[in-house]
Amino acid sequence: MSRITTLEVVTRQRTELVDITAGIRRLAAGSGIREGVAHIFAPHTTAAITINENADPTVVRDILAALERLVPQRGDYRHGEGNSDAHIKASLLGSSLTVLISGGDLLLGTWQGIFFCEFDGPRKRKVWVSFTDSG
Amino acid sequence: MSRITTLEVVTRQRTELVDITAGIRRLAAGSGIREGVAHIFAPHTTAAITINENADPTVVRDILAALERLVPQRGDYRHGEGNSDAHIKASLLGSSLTVLISGGDLLLGTWQGIFFCEFDGPRKRKVWVSFTDSG
């Protein structure tokens, strides 16, 4: 039996970090897993998953601004769709992330949240989550 | 019994992204796994694993060009082997990646392929893949 579940994410900007911590937590609770891990995966080539601070929203703004400075939307790119920067940012931040689960809940540091990283929105996106028991 | 398998990758350029999706898919089929995950690992310090678009080859070109612009081969480095940029790029893209498996096949987004990232080739390289059942 597959334990893969899906979270729908609607993004509203071209680049945006959407806090999906509550959504992933809800999927974990629904899965019935007690001890193990959650594998979180973005099935897109212009989006990523990252963990960072979700208390002060200026952190997310600084992350997006730094990525835009390092990999600007307009540049000397070959790919003809105008979203090369989004592909590059996706590989820099990464498509997959593993979070530990204990006592049925995600284990995160005090300031940590899980973010869906949109780099070529706005769009309707998906996040796939698979749970593996280690119990 | 170990479920670790190895994919051999021969790279032909100093920096190159080699599409290993079909190879990983073949290992998954051979493993007999139905539901679970594939952990894909590059056992090298000047190479990485990433997921990005494998339909239009200009995407890969733009990723490599952006990495070269951000971390040029020639620079003010201390490491004496002339491949400091390759080590830095390896850490930026990452050594490990987890892909979900369902119904015996890798689950990837429509445009996603799995790439071995060579940053100090050409060389003979290895990719290690471990399968974990969640069934």
Added chain:
Amino acid sequence: MSRITTLEVVTRQRTELVDITAGIRRLAAGSGIREGVAHIFAPHTTAAITINENADPTVVRDILAALERLVPQRGDYRHGEGNSDAHIKASLLGSSLTVLISGGDLLLGTWQGIFFCEFDGPRKRKVWVSFTDSG
């Protein structure tokens, strides 16, 4: 029963890569796992986990210098705590990493070590490690 274990890391600089390979190896041995994976997780928003060369210390110096060049400590940031660069570097290198285990030991390439990446130290930090059997 939870198989999550903790490694304590004391950092001594603002930015520093601390080799935690021996510590992770000790946790693996203590867990009794024979075949599977170790999920290594940094529960902090200004730190990360990476794999790179641990033979020649100039590699680590070059990685830290490149990150500082790309994302300087002083910059046009909004976050008021003076550590925006640390948050950005944490997302670039990533919070989680998966390492394969076979025959009871970590599988790493010849030159690979596992590093805790401190970007806002010195501090007392933790690394969480979860083991999953695939045996």
